[in-house]
Amino acid sequence: MIAWLGTHWQEAAYGEASRLAWLRPLEALYRRGMSRRAHAYACGDKPVWRAPVPVIVVGNITLGGTGKSPLVAWLAEWLAAGGWHPGILSRGYGGKLPKGHAYPLWVTAETPVSESGDEPRMLAEQTGVPVMVDPDRSRAARRLVDAGCDILISDDGLQHLALARDLELVVVDGKRGFGNGHCLPAGPLREPLERLRSVDAVLVNGEPAFVPPVGVHGMRLSPSGWRRLGGEREPLAPLPFQTPVHAVAGIGNPSRFFATLAGLGIEAIPHAFADHHDFGVEDLAFGDGHALVMTAKDAVKCRGLAPFDSWALDVVAEPDDAFVAWLEQRVAAWGSPSCRSPSFESPSFESRSRGT
Structure with missing residues (x-):
């Protein structure tokens, strides 16, 4: 079903609800299926594995990018x-493993994106902590615990109910919100809005263009600098390239990236691609000498494909102070971090944990 969700569908899903009204009978079937699935996990008909360490799930209830990574x-x-x-x-x-290889996959800065997927590879590069990929998240969690991790973060794991969680965080795009308020395929919701009543915290990314639920927290994504693909880092200003530029975005919400560039005063020629797009040389060859800029998520796939004058815009999440204070209290309730000295298998994590 999701394969045909193109640009026109997203415009309707995040715009006028009546344009997708003919899909409401399918929405009813989808909601019924999701309800039965949730009940099966809640009553024990489907197994749920609980890790011996705290698990934080970060996800969303809408299709498309919200800023969760x-x-x-x-x-x-x-x-x-x-x-x-x-x-x-x-x-x-x-991502897809080569024939004969088995999950879970330990992701490093050298793991081929074709195997890991773009977001896990990006997170491995950005954080230096162990990143594990597996369609079976419980199996990945076991592997991370065996490696010495004493707290786990499940990226986009809100709907993966086979893994028990101690904290659920939902990220909402401030501009697009919940779209027309309907579930798939009549709208962009993966789960009904009532789901927000059971999560621990909702964070709205950016200034909301809708009335947010009571008690939500704010966050923003702030550009932190430029990085030549596979090369040096530069500050936001002065720009390390000439404008105008070609702006490439293969993410869930390309318009957010283009708006960020405009906010930085950059004249850009936008090129939007589908989320997780598998880039080829032809996608990045414009033949006019203008520099090329892209997201950090796209950059991990485009090294070796993009021309020399290609740059990634790095961004960092900045949750509001109230959320950080709330999170400190919740994490403190789990006790002090493990005092054992685990033998981590990831060299980058060993170096970071030693403070070098």
């Missing part, structure tokens, strides 16, 4: 700074 990176770094040894687990959407 930057929040996952922020969480990993925040927890590590507090003495924890976090691990990140992911479905690895867009």
